Amino acid sequence: MSTTQPNTEHTRWLEVIILWIAGVSAAMQFAKFSLSFNELQDYYQTSPTMTGAAISVVGVIGLIFGVTAGMLAGRIGYRKVLIGALSLGAVMSFIQASLPDFQWVLVTRVLEGFSQLGVVVAAPTMIAKLSAPQHRSVTMGLWGTFFGVAFAISGFAGKMILEQYSISGLYLAHGVLIGSMAILLTLLLNRDESRYGSAQPSDGVGYFKKLGQIYSNPRSLLPGLVFLFYTCTLVSLLTYIPHSIESPTLRTTMQVLLPLMSTAGTFIAGTLSQYVMRPQRVAQLAYVGLAIGALLLSQFLDTPSVFAIIIAQMILFAGLIPGAALSMIPKLARDSHEQANGYGLIAQLGNLGATIGPPSFATAITLFGIYGLIGLVLIICALGSIFAFFANRLKV
Template sequence: MSEIQSPVTVSNTQWLEVTLLWVAGVSAAMQFAKFSVSFEALLAHYQQGATLTGMSLSVVGIAGLIFGVSAGMIASRFGYLRVLVGALLLGGVLSFIQSTLPPFNVLLVTRILEGFSQLGVVVAAPTLIAKLSAPQHKSLTMGIWGTFFGVAFAVCGGLGKNILDTHGLGAVFLNHGFLITGMGVILFLVLKNNPVLVLAPVASNQGSVLAQMLRIYQNPRALLPSLVFLFYTCTLVSVLTYVPSLIEDKTLHKSMLVILPLLSTGGTFLAGAIAQYLMRPQRVAFIAYLGVALAGISLLWVADMPWLFAILLGTMVLCLGMIPGASLAMIPTLARNPAEQAQGYGLLAQFGNLGATIGPPSYAALMTLFGLPGIVGLVSLICVFGVLFSLLANRIKASV
């Protein structure tokens, strides 16, 4: 292995650059959100049925599921800024193609390729944010970064829906193309001569790809934050999708569909702030999983009281939202160099896609068989594992 220089540390957080990187993350998450908000329009235009059209939404995650770890290694070898800008520009080209409303098989190909674009951003951008953050702000900036997914869905649910209703399906993709391409150009111009990034080490000559992957999976500094994150991704989408339907009050049910994603996003930012100023992120994750378990079990006792049920459900989702903020903050806290950070984010992306794949069908099956007790039982089991891996991560000495 070639010698790696000590990473350059900034004494003052470069907030403008961090904010631009966060916006780039929002633009990448819109690759999921733009198809979610336009799902009915896609059904009407392509006439492919709900299953195939649904595939066009979920197929973006395949790249992260298969190549998450590899993306971290590639980013560390070729440079995080190159990977980030390339991923954003690729995303722009694919959105421009989608704006022409091509044949459905071509659309599916663009969605598969968008998975690589999205993966490049979620591996490179948080690594760059950590580099540009002063030590006293890293947990806070990771908490901010962790909100990008929820913000993307909120923006697409508001502004994106207005564009869809006013100008049609193609305009949604065209506007996204301009946004994500613009972020790629802006970040290249802003960061290309940044001394922190120019002097940052780039790992090389670390052996075969298989050997590197095995080392990453065996590295608890990368593995444990990803395992903490895995059980969150198994749960959040399923809870947001299935549990609100159990609220009998229709008005309250409709309101919770808006409130719950906002609570999740707020929890992510809150976790970053707590991890920065009050306690280690591992302890934040531990407390969050305990909160999820307690609120979830309490739902069984208030199932026939809609308002109290909604309050406890909101508490559970707020605690769930804290887990990604804590997981993201763990990586720069525990990683010993930028290459290890990138590997951690790559593994996080892979495990996140794994959880998002296995979680919803598992929860759906248990809800069909057992109703609310089935969901609460699985939530409780998942929280046991979340608490366990949070405690194990807490035993690792933080990097200096």
Template sequence: MPDSPAFSTAVAPRTQWLEVILLWIAGISAAMQFAKFSVSFDALLSHYEMGATSTGAALSAVGLAGLIFGVSAGMIASRIGYLKVLVGALLLGGVLSLIQSTLPPFNLLFITRMLEGFSQLGVVVAAPTLIAKLSAPQHRSLTMGLWGTFFGVAFAVSGWIGKGLLDNLGLQSVFFGHGLLIMTMGVVLFFILKNNAVLDLVPITGVQEGFFKQMLQVYRNPRSLLPSCVFLFYTCTLVSVLTYVPGLVGDSSLQKWMLIVLPLVSTCGTFLAGAIAQYAMKPQRLAVLAYSGIALSVLVLAVMRDLAPVFFIAVAAMVLFLGMVSGSSLAMIPTLARSPSEQAQSYGLLAQFGNLGGTIGPPAFATVITLYGLSGLVGLVLCVCVCGLFFSFLSGRVKSV
């Protein structure tokens, strides 16, 4: 694959923190496409009266685009320009949210959710590629760690502000407010980045190999594949742990605290991993440490199952290490990739594997917990750790740029 990047060869002499923060906020606004349906799920059930299964399908429909088109999105973005993809994705998301704010018939609502998947995918492919380009080498792992927190922050903000809008102004206000936010971010980023000296936003015009041949090469490229494999086993586990583990605690008050605290702990782990990968150790080695920490935490969980406070601490530690896996996976990409084009393809593959993990993880964990309880959870998490450690070790053998 030619290495003709859609960027100039210039490297940011200093980290452009304002632009990085704005791109991070754009990521948060894109992740709210999931969070806004999660926080308003009961209200949607009441309004549409379609049942939990159909409404749940509308919630998860955003992930279909990433599951199917993750790799191709990275390739397309490298051809037509990352800023164009980012701004177009944000504006599309805004239009779709405004349509949703009219509370259209359920079939149209479902179509808008599927189209939102393309908006979300465009942002998660283009934004981190731009962040990496706008970051000085000494800050790149740190900014990737910051980027990795966008999903958890989106859910926290939606649970805080979105719930207030829902309770005081109704369902339409949640979608209308999100539409204004995501469109505003698209416009602001266009005007701030269009003349940025570090970015050459001219699309690739050189001779390109066949589209499907390029896709195959992405899957065969260890610099793209291995960070995504490390990330896959994280996504398999985190959502399942956050969903099912609090139900294993008999104390209802502790359950409530776990639902609030654990997502924040995961977000802290992701940002912490970015800082550690920047200043202390390579992200590949950090991923090994994180998966080892998950395995140790789940073993403590099994031994201390009858002591609720210790159980809570062990779960919090496990979620912290899971967040560190996410941060280290994201930090691996700019460490290993040899061009911005390869970075974008890696983020596309990461999105695809992330959606795959989110699809297969919850039903697998639900099954083993139903059949074997906490022992089933412990066994499956240990299997996940073995696989994660294997791919983390392999990623450490790939030569960095």
């Protein structure tokens, strides 16, 4: 019998929403440096490569330590990991707000990587535990929107703060936000760690053998692989496809609209997974829809309005994938440890996809133009559909 969830009859919506906001505040660790890229470069007189490293190092931590974080969270306790990670993030933002030497900025970004990883492993595990069965896929779909929402809010409110109070004010504001989440959750969450997952027993298995067991467990691995091909694709589509639109006005409109389409798709996926079909089926549907959009692109290169509609459809279907992948984890996992491992793998493989995707698409576009992009999307959709198919064959 599965021990994944307690007999929760009612969803603890207040805690779920606050945990989601905590996730948004953690994702802003990426957004605040992306938003202030030019200002950072001007203030510290660094090269674009070094400033870019300050942005990407947060994701590199997730790439290296994603699975390890899932293992440790089960041993330490999800509440402790979450509050500690948020507190660490707040301290790092306050240090950044003091505008220290750039080498110290890089150190704080490395530590922010651990902070961000702790949140993305612990928070969704806790959300799943606090959700009633009839709402679990919906709350996972909500969680899946945290990254897009963080960038949307940062692009609006963060830009105004940056213009009025410079980078110091922006980082200070982020420190106040993420620190407030740590304080609020300290007061709000039950101190009983068993409420969010039982302590992981020490079974005497070595670290690397344990890693092997996690990677060989399809219940933890397959959602991460489905997610991998999403991150390979979405960042690249948002970066490269709008440049294929000749109209400057339409291009600007799409650059604002497309991230919102992605966020909407993620939440829709949670609802579909809860009430209409299994999340594995939602992922297959998403990859099929994305592939159809890619095939149509080449037919409407000379019709900007139709081309833009097809792009929006592709991004909407792409947005379904993370909602489906995140909803798979509590459906497939047999206990809270498999859940945490699943979220750790999603963090790790998601960062891998975001790392290898853009250069792969850039190469394909350079060699073959729009047809290179279309071909790569079709290959990715085929691979993502295969892993979603295998996940669908697992017994729940």
